[in-house]
Amino acid sequence: MQVWSVPAVPTRAAPAVQRDVGPALVGCIAREDFAHRALAQVNRALPVAWWTVYRVFDDQPPQLCAQASHAVPDIALDCWRIYRSGVYRDDTHFADACAQAGRGDTRTVMTHCLADDFGRAHREQIYAAHSLSERLSIVAAERGGDAHGALLAVNLYRHRAQPRFAPAELDTVLDVAGTLMAVVQRHIELGSAHLTPAQRLQQLCPALTARERAVCERLLRGLSFDGVAAELGLSVTTVKTYRNRAFERLGIHHRNELYALALAGQPPR
Numbered sequence: 001m002q003v004w005s006v007p008a009v010p011t012r013a014a015p016a017v018q019r020d021v022g023p024a025l026v027g028c029i030a031r032e033d034f035a036h037r038a039l040a041q042v043n044r045a046l047p048v049a050w051w052t053v054y055r056v057f058d059d060q061p062p063q064l065c066a067q068a069s070h071a072v073p074d075i076a077l078d079c080w081r082i083y084r085s086g087v088y089r090d091d092t093h094f095a096d097a098c099a100q101a102g103r104g105d106t107r108t109v110m111t112h113c114l115a116d117d118f119g120r121a122h123r124e125q126i127y128a129a130h131s132l133s134e135r136l137s138i139v140a141a142e143r144g145g146d147a148h149g150a151l152l153a154v155n156l157y158r159h160r161a162q163p164r165f166a167p168a169e170l171d172t173v174l175d176v177a178g179t180l181m182a183v184v185q186r187h188i189e190l191g192s193a194h195l196t197p198a199q200r201l202q203q204l205c206p207a208l209t210a211r212e213r214a215v216c217e218r219l220l221r222g223l224s225f226d227g228v229a230a231e232l233g234l235s236v237t238t239v240k241t242y243r244n245r246a247f248e249r250l251g252i253h254h255r256n257e258l259y260a261l262a263l264a265g266q267p268p269r
Contacts, residue, residue, distance in 0.1 A: 001094050001096065001111055001112065001113050001117050001213035003097060003109055003111050003112075003172075003178075004109065004110045004111075004120035004141075005108075006107075006108075006110055006177040006178050007174075007178070008107060008175060017147075017239075019041070020044070021044055021045050021176055022179045024044070024066075025038055025041050025042075025179060025180060025183045026179075028041065028183065028187070029183060029186050029190065030187060030190045031185045033041050033049070034066065034182045034187050035053075035066040035067060035068035036232060038051075038068075038183065038184075038187075039055065039069075039070045040067045040070060042156070042176075042180070043070050043071075045172055045173075045176060046165075046169045046172050046173070047158070047162060048070060048158065049071075049072045049157055049159045050067070050068070050070070050074070050075070050076045050156075050157040050238075051065070051066075051071045051076075051154065051157065051163060052066070052067045052079075052153075052155045052157075053065040053075055053081065053152070053153070053154050053155070053184055054155075054226075055150045055151065055152055055153075055154055055187075056139075056150065056152075056212070057150055058061055059097075061084050061088065061251075062083070062088050063206070063261070064194060064205075064251075065152075065184075065188055066184070066187075067214060069074050075130045077207055077249070078130065079126050081128055081248070081249075081251050082125050082126055083122075083126060084251040087119075087121055087126065090119040090122055090160060091119075091122060092119065093111055093113055093117070093137070094111075094137070094139060094151055094153060094156065096111075097109045097111050097137070097151070103225075105217050107140060107141070108138060108139065108140040108177065108178060108181055109140075110136070110138050110139070110170075110173065110174055111137045111139060112135075112136050112137075112165065112170060113130065113134060113135045113136075113137070114133070114164075114167075114251075115127035115133055115134065120140060127132040129160045130159075131160045131161070132157050132158070132159055132160070133159060133160045133162070133164065134158050134164060134169070135155050135157055136155070136156040136165055136173055137153050137155045137156070138153070138154040138173075138177045138181050139152070139153045139156065140152055140178060140181050141246075142185070142212075145186055145192075150219070152181070152184070152185065152188075153181060154181060154184055156173070167174040167259045183194045186207070197220050198216070198220070198262070200261070200262050201213065201250070201261065201262050202216075204250070204261060205249050207248055208246055209242075211232075211242050212242050212243075212245055212246035213246075213250070214242075214244050215228055215232070215239055215246060215260060216243070216246050216262070218232070218242065219255055219258060220258065221254060221257065225239050225240060225243075225264050229254070
């Protein structure tokens with residue numbers, strides 16, 4: 001793994017397209033399709049197949065904030081479910097980045113990992129199974145009073161059909177890393193302030209179906225399975241089926257985890 005400190009101000013003159021990317025990224029903030037729009041802007045500077053944004057904790061599972069694909073099938077959610085199911089425990093790269101971020105005045109770092117840098121389960125279940133080749137991450141301590149020591153990681157991925165990130169491309173990402181992180185942080189802050197719990201769930205997992213969202217929303221309101229069934233005109237068995245499907249997509253197992261995701265904005269403990 002390679003690690004760089006992200007400069008507060010770019011240290012070299014950027015090409016015109018890179019200078020345009022920053023303002024364009026700012027224009028994506030608070031848009032419903034933020035993840036897709038922002039990734040499209042990143043692709044103006046260099047090719048990136050997928051990206052994910054998630055919070056990383058020392059003693060809790062990570063929490064997905066955004067994900068999208070560009071010009072390729074979207075496998076990010078499938079990879080996320082595998083990662084959050086336990087593979088993340090062997091991913092020490094963010095902890096290493098956190099240690100570096102604590103040195104001196106460093107606030108944000110960039111890490112570059114190839115598939116071979118990960119443990120066997122991580123490498124085989126995610127990178128080999130889904131044809132990923134490398135991860136380029138921008139990592140910073142999360143802002144705000146409720147961050148509780150969390151790190152925010154913005155992860156850019158390439159697949160095996162793409163060339164590896166070249167040194168010049170790593171420099172490009174390093175130049176825009178500060179802007180990209182600030183944009184992501186601001187979008188998350190605004191979204192958390194204005195989204196309803198149901199909207200937050202939908203933003204977290206766009207793959208949720210209308211029925212799955214409806215069941216989750218009523219569970220968040222405190223309804224029992226009988227109450228959800230009566231309100232939606234379904235059987236209790238069907239309600240539980242939708243609940244189970246939704247929980248699987250969200251990577252959770254219990255109702256208290258649903259509350260944590262949708263209401264508190266914190267990952268389940």
